[in-house]
Amino acid sequence: MLSSSVLLHLLHIDASARIGLSGRDRHGSQTRRLSRRFIDRWATMRPMDPVTYRDVGSVPPRPVSGDWIAAAFTPPERRSEAQRAMLAESDRLTAEVGAADLIVVGVPIYNFGVPAPLKAWIDNVVRVGVTFGFDRTRVGEPYWPMLPPGKRLVILTARGDYGYAEGGRLAAMNLVEAGLRVPLSYIGIHESHAVAIEYDEFADERLTASITAAEAAVDRLVGDLLPGRRNESDTSAASTVSP
Template sequence: MKILHINASARPGRSGTDPRGSHTRRLTHRFVQRWQDARPGDTVTCRDVGQAPPSPVSGDWIAAASTPPERRDAAARARLAESDELVAELIAADVVVIGAPMYNFGVPAQLKAWIDNIVRVGLTFGFDRSRAGEPYWPMLAPGKRLVILAARGDYGYDPGGRLEAMNLVERGIAVPLGYLGLTEVHSVAIEYDEFADERLAASIRDAEARVDDLVARLLPA
């Protein structure tokens, strides 16, 4: 199997290991490590958009992506080269693991740039205005899993929580990727980061236990 491991935190290190390290990097590292312990032959592709953000979509990008492949000139192909690489990684993956810290209630800009680069007509979704019924359809192969490992400064963002309506992270990832066909979604989050007390420590312990359980459930029989 192939794992696509994406980190989006602007913090380069991992909490518990590095000063001021990232909680999401801590969780994605744990997920991937547990998976590799169980299946050392599986392939892991690491994409650190937090430290090396993809180029944002521009007018030239839109023009190139909207041009049929056979009509793209060298400049258009060069403009899409990075996006093509990101799309290829996504298409090849069986499990997509995304470390997504909450920045101002939503996903980091560098992760949004990744999403914008992988939503590609003719590659990850189809469109035909003459098609009867729904003109859009997903193009990713079925069976892929999406794992979102998040971190939040406050608490109560989970379903039923006091701030559920303000949580735009999981939806901000699951909605566009679901549009491409990646509809099996699992999520775990650390909360209370800004409180930095025993509640944070307990949330970290709980999240790590949930990550371990999630790996055990997702591993092939």
């Protein structure tokens, strides 16, 4: 197990287009509410752990372009100044992921998937030669993750409808968790956990109950992920809580 004295670096990402927090600001974001609760509770338990914050909902990364792809696939020693400038933002984003032990993402469901700014972030951090390797001559699997092991992902999401959890009426239409878990596991982040608020568009007692249950689930998850509270050999776990 990790020692409680070892510093853990958190990367906190918000992807909602709404800038406020529900329960505090008019039309505030449910996912920002959950992610802020997670970070604040973690800081209460472990104030020494550094946190890097990136608000892609307010400041979206540049989408991948043809010039970006050309620069990424050019060997570093052969890149022009323009190509290095093209990749500068991706360099910063991948460095943040590389430094993080725990990535906490507040992400609403938009049209069944992740918001476009978060997809741009994913496309910037899933990068050949930096976070995943590729060798067409390699025997067996030509791709492999390059991030060091042990990183963990927390997905804090909100849904206007209900029944998106596994076995639910809309489970097949929930592309948010898979939209993060699949590409991030591809680069080496294999353990993930998710908590969701549902019934957001109904705005009735079901939403109130869902928020209460999700906040309690966030509190439990913080406790479960604290050093000394988990089995470090369990690196492929994935859990979902959907009130």
